[in-house]
Amino acid sequence: MKSFGFLSFGHYAMGPAQQGPSAADMARIHLDVAQAADEMGVNNASFRVHHFVPQAAAPMPLLGAIAGSTKRIDIGTGVIDMRYENPLYLAEEVAALDQIAGGRLALGLSRGAPEAADKGWEAFGYHSEREDGSDLARKNFERFLAAIDGAPLARAAQLDKQYPNMYQPGTGLPIFPHSPGLRKRIYWGSGTHRSAEQAARDGVNLMSSTLVSETTSETLGEIQADQIARYRAAWTEAGHDWSPKVSISRSIFPLVSAEDHRLFGLQGGGHDQVGVIPQAGASTFGRSYAAEPDALIEQLQQDPAIAAADTLLLTLPTTMGADISIRILENFAEHVGPALGWEPTPER
Template identity: 50%
Template structure:
């Protein structure tokens, strides 16, 4: 584990006791938390993207604001639902964000997670899917997006236009050199991990996998990461791809921590999500020395270069800074962590 960061759903709404966390509060707190983590040397801040829910749904303005106010931390998504995206507009936004951040973007995309609405992407204008979960639309959009960020011409120049430049097919602008190497696919199974390796993008693996092969979650996930690396190598891609896994990890260093998380240790299991038999990861909550041994024994954490910590963002900036700082101080160094501001 060379890097670690936080992964946030960005929940907002009622907090109980008459308290309310608004969408504006949520966004400003995400920026404040990212700035504090940047000072700690945390390597990344990543946001889940869910539509039609009181969570993050439009991450680009948020990540641009964070990038403009930080120096080291990577900004990213885990993941953008490609069923909802205009591929060329996303290519423009991604390139602009990559330029603003000086290459600190880690853009995770995929088919997306189970929704709170029925085929919500159709409300965004993307119809015609023959797949009940819209996977075909996601792959089509992703293919066009990759072509666009790679600089491929997308539209013919108008020779009669007074604003035209060179003749021929025109790429979308802005264009950011190297952006393609900072694109990640969120894979939920061995098959999608192999596909990502063949395509030549980085791999994000979540806290659940949409398959059950009769083995513990961490071993199943480590096997998925290995299948991805094998496919990358067999496809002949240059360089070494990055991989990430996410975990719920809560170091217990204070009585308050024990009150909130003392009973949060949960073992993974098997269940159903989105109609698929799935394997779920566990939650880690313990004293730092115990966490170190548990995470060293987690095969997937050891296999990935980046660990994303899912955080309770609705609990506020100060408390989440405490969680992150406890992990950075008492746990991460024993796992091989390299602070971003030390590179």
């Protein structure tokens, strides 16, 4: 493990009758945590994206605010559901965000997780042939990659219809802006070995999902380590000329103070679980880690996926407020991360 960051699911209360932060509170919490993480040298700030539920659904305003108020932390998503996206508009937004962030983007895209809405993408104006929308996600993803690569996706109009008169009629037009190197900062969120291998063929980084569809007797870490090995083998076979990155996520709570023990002490001692997720079927869920630093380091060193990945994202309980999430990051950065090979991001 060379870098670590955080992943927030960003749940918020739908109204005064519910306990917890409001949508506005959660936006402020995310900003506060990201800014504090940037000061610590934490390497990545990522945010879950879901539609038709009280979570962050439109990440670009938040990511833009973080990019403009931080200096070194990578910013991204885990993940944007490509069934809901206009791929060319997303490509324009992402390129502009990458420029604002100075190349600090680490954007996760995917087919998307099971959701509350019945084919919610249809309400957004998109249609698929398959029940799960996977064909739509694939088509949109391929078009998005073509757009950020600068491929011509429209043709210049006749001169008497063109304003301003910039192009010869019929000239192929790419989207603007174009951010060089952006392809190397795109991740595909994968919950299966097959989709991980496809991500390698596509030439994008890998974000191994918080749950995976393989349900062998192995632990989540062992399943993910196999997934990562398959991804890297497929990458080598594809012949790409650069080295990709792999990120995974875990719920990790270093117990440093009495308050840490009170809040999170009961989170440790569990095991990976297999459960059935609608649309996804049987899936393997990872355990939570909660222990004093020395014991925690030993436990994490035994997780083969942490050893195989480049980035470890800590899933934070941001509904508990910014201070608690910041303390988790501080505890990990001071007492755990260095023993796992973590190096803070230098100022850029």
